[in-house]
Amino acid sequence: MNLAVSAPNMIETTIADKKIDYLLASYVDMHGVSKGKIVPVGHRDQMLMGSELFTGAALEGVPQSVHDDEVAAHPDPSSATVLPWRRNVAWLASDLWLNDKPFSACSRGILKRQLADAKSLGYRFNLGIEAEFYVLRRGADGKPDLVTNRRLAKPCYDIGAALDNFDWLSELVDAMNELGWDVYSFDQEDGQGQFEIDFQYADALTSSDRYVFLRMMANQIARKHGCFASFMPKPYSNRSGSGAHFNMSLGDISSGKNMFADKADPRGCGLSTLGYHFIAGVVKHLPAICAVVSPTVNSYKRLVKQGSMSGFTWAPIFACYGNNNRTNAVRIPGAGGRIELRSADSACNPYLGAAMVLAAGLEGVRAAAEPGEPNRQNMYQATEAELAAKSIRQLPRTLGEALEAFAADPLSEIVFGSEMKKAWLDYKQDEWLSYMAHISDWETERYLEFF
Template identity: 60%
Template sequence: METLSPQLQTLKDTLADQGVKYALASFVDIHGMCKAKAVPIAHLGQMMHGSELFTGAALDGVPQEVSDEEVAAHPDPNSMTILPWNPEFAWFASDLYLKGKPFDACCRGILKTVLAQAAEMGFMFNLGIETEFFILKESEDGRVHPVSDRDILAKPCYDLQGLLDNYAWVDEIVESMNRLGWDVYSFDHEDGNGQFETDFAYCDALKMADRLTFFRLMVKEIARKYGYFATFMPKPFANRTGSGAHYNMSLADLETGENLFVDPDDARRCGLSSLGYQFIAGVLRHASAICAVIAPTVNSYKRLVARGSMSGFTWAPVYVCYGNNNRTNMLRIPLGGGRVECRAADISTNLYLGAAMILAAGLEGIREGLDPGEPHTENMYNYSLEELNAKGIKMLPRTLGEAIEAFAADPLSKAVMGPLMYDAYVNFKTQEWQEYHNHVSDWEIQRYLKFF
């Protein structure tokens, strides 16, 4: 029988009273995907003190050799989440340790380091994520389709019929989120057939990163219960809108909780404070490097195009600029002000790393008192490339290859990630781009095989 502190004993008793049999010491790989070991509740105390070891070399982007000592997962008791679809398990987000010290390449630890820098400046980083995803079914011939046979509109955004046809699984996801205390305030059918979005309350960035990590696991498992599958691929269909994960960001006073981005007397009439504009300027300065982390896959850049969906514009930004309540900018200040929305991020993002990069850039803008210039209120998609060049507006990276080059060249990247994760990220993503670049696609076969 293990001897526990009063706090751990209370936690163990609470879990046992709720019927929990196993605890999950969970962390993420470079993709932000959950990895874990399951531990019987009888051994909860050992797990909370780092008993569960993992061979980093067995995972994507965990920079270890096979001969290296294993990393240990140290669960955060404040992150405890009972699985709504299987309440015999309790999930804990964990920090990785190596030889008794925080592991330099732990994604969660990287975010915590930047959050500590913000705290030294008196700031708390609040973050809300708009979660877009597809739920699909697979036919016997291997093709995938929306769950509802009526989900065939050319412009399906906000389609009530499509939403109601999917009510059973949507309701289970929303009910699960609310039981976890996430406070869902809306959900809808999005702009792609089979695509949906949930919107829930913002919170501090570490908690939100834990929640998004868990959310993707939960949605996949609930969809599977109904015989469907969920995908968080950014752009699964060439002619449909991709799935974003818009970062809605603000800084709050660490002591009072007051939103420091609010200014109703803003001379630029966006409702944003000078601190918020400085934050924006820092993000714009490092936008290309940030893009490699908030849009981290080859497929991400099929979403970051101005046009390409049957309903018209893709709603994804392609230019490094900001504006008011205008969805054609990378950074948008929604109606009412007080927050900044980054629209370039997609749902495949590893939020621990993405939030760390974008926060660090924003803090740099504040430290240096940068100014982003005047907001763009016009439709940025309507400008020609020549007109954009004349205005000094740059494009976001057009491929993962371009994004990784920008990431590798920007000193902010190594400063945020640390040398170990910086090298691992550059090497892993460079290899991903090279493998894609060397792949001969169906498009090439159809276009060239019998042509030449």
């Protein structure tokens, strides 16, 4: 059950009603991985005031040195959630503070700054994140193996594979619904052992909190059943990668009205002029955005046009938008009223990704930018001449290219701030250089006795 409390005194009642013994003051590192301390409930008052301190230098991507003051976790009472698999523990998403004020490099705080910017324009940022991930079990040899004995050329939507996994899968979905997330569908996806769970959108902060919590919860529940969940974007070269598509709209801050919906759209996509301005801003900054929503070396093994059991990967490779056409990086689904960013993958830090996309979109709104006509063709099959005529760029093909775009784009520092931008680039550039220096099995097999 989601505690859905809005003030510390409301937590008191819920702690008693739900028999909570421990509280998790949780925040994320640069990767969006949950960190924190476990606090006995008797120390809740201090915890809510920011008593739990953390050495930033012990965390990846947090721009602090060993001599700096500790950062403090300030829990958000409205995010309090009872762990469905351990019901005497409640989790609270937290902001990091430093020296009694918000820490500029806190991922959640970075998103909140952009949400405040949207609010100043009269908008609420709505976000739904499609959760895709693989679930595997280790065989007798310790190597990861599929969670079903079915071996299908095209496993997408296979009921048999879903039922083979129904014990852990239904437990996870039941937990999500118990938390009030409103799961409306789930299935075996395009890769064997890959699953997608779709649940109701919310404001961007809530959805980001939920995605962080989901990655933790999926693993905890899968492990009860002898499996583990992998949010690696592309674990297999011949199977589809795992996206975390961002479905987005702006709502009127007062009425809640969807400001992206327009049934009279002359372009026939059901999107408002405001929505097209937002798209123009996102497409303009997509190369830099990729460094955040596709944040790993492995992410760019997904952003190719072929290489899955279905032939095409369904992942975007060009900075372009279109109608209900999955070959565009930005898609307007058939019902209209929202846009979908398809380059975001399962490894992203949702706070940072959402902050970058929102800032880019609002830039387009302020400038009343135009994205051109929607692309309705199969963009995988577009010729070089067709792409050049429309000034369509290819998305970064490697993490290295994405980081170059991120470093060069002024939007990156506007959103991240100078300290976090430098920390992100330092860490990710080291990750890229480490990968480039690694000698893979492919290289050894190909070249060791080549000459």
